[in-house]
Amino acid sequence: MSEHHEKMTKTTPMQVVVATVGGLVAPLIAIFLIIQLVLGIQASHVNQDTDDVQTEAVAERIKPVGDVHIVDASAPKVEKSGEEVFSAVCTACHTSGALDAPKQGNKGDWEKRIGQGYDTLVKHAIEGIRAMPPRGGGADLSDAELARAVAYMANSGGAKFTAP
Numbered sequence: 759m760s761e762h763h764e765k766m767t768k769t770t771p772m773q774v775v776v777a778t779v780g781g782l783v784a785p786l787i788a789i790f791l792i793i794q795l796v797l798g799i800q801a802s803h804v805n806q807d808t809d810d811v812q813t814e815a816v817a818e819r820i821k822p823v824g825d826v827h828i829v830d831a832s833a834p835k836v837e838k839s840g841e842e843v844f845s846a847v848c849t850a851c852h853t854s855g856a857l858d859a860p861k862q863g864n865k866g867d868w869e870k871r872i873g874q875g876y877d878t879l880v881k882h883a884i885e886g887i888r889a890m891p892p893r894g895g896g897a898d899l900s901d902a903e904l905a906r907a908v909a910y911m912a913n914s915g916g917a918k919f920t921a922p
């Protein structure tokens with residue numbers, strides 16, 4: 759029994775060398791091969807274009823939720839002033855004169871329109887006229903808010919309308 763035991767545990771210097779070299783080299787080869795595999799997969803799947811698209815997609819997915827507008831439907835609606843409505847909605851066209859919209863503060867643009875009278879202008883603002891969309895596209899604006907915005911704009915172009 760003890761003889762057998764000795765045989766089992768007795769190692770030659772050669773065995774030590776083989777075991778040591780094998781024990782060190784084998785994991786290194788394995789690691790090297792794994793790295794090669796990973797790099798190979800990356801190289802075949804990723805090019806600059808998809809990388810950019812992916813970066814954008816990720817940015818879109820992880821963007822802060824602060825971007826989302828949460829509107830409390832039960833909150834009392836606060837009526838906006840003419841200037842507030844203008845800055846929120848009408849300015850998109852009426853500041854630059856886009857689509858030939860009469861420009862804010864431009865007397866020449868507003869002169870003829872003012873001649874139609876306040877009520878007609880308000881009606882056109884509510885119902886829309888030609889390239890002017892109904893309510894200027896601000897579907898949630900009340901008639902009074904629109905009337906105020908019309909007065910605000912027309913007055914900037916020389917009218918003397920009194921807003922409701």
Ligand code: HEC
Pocket residue numbers: 843844847848849850851852856857858859860871874878879880882883887888889890891893894895896899904907908
């Ligand atoms: C998408 C662009 C756009 C937006 C936004 C917009 N308008 Fe206009 N608006 C126009 C255009 C274009 C005209 C000229 C229409 C025409 O006479 O052919 C116009 C004309 C008008 C007129 C004159 C109508 C008339 O009878 O002469 C009023 C008043 C007016 N807009 C009010 C508003 C108000 C108030 C808002 C914001 C709530 C608003 N608009 C937002 C494009 C816009």
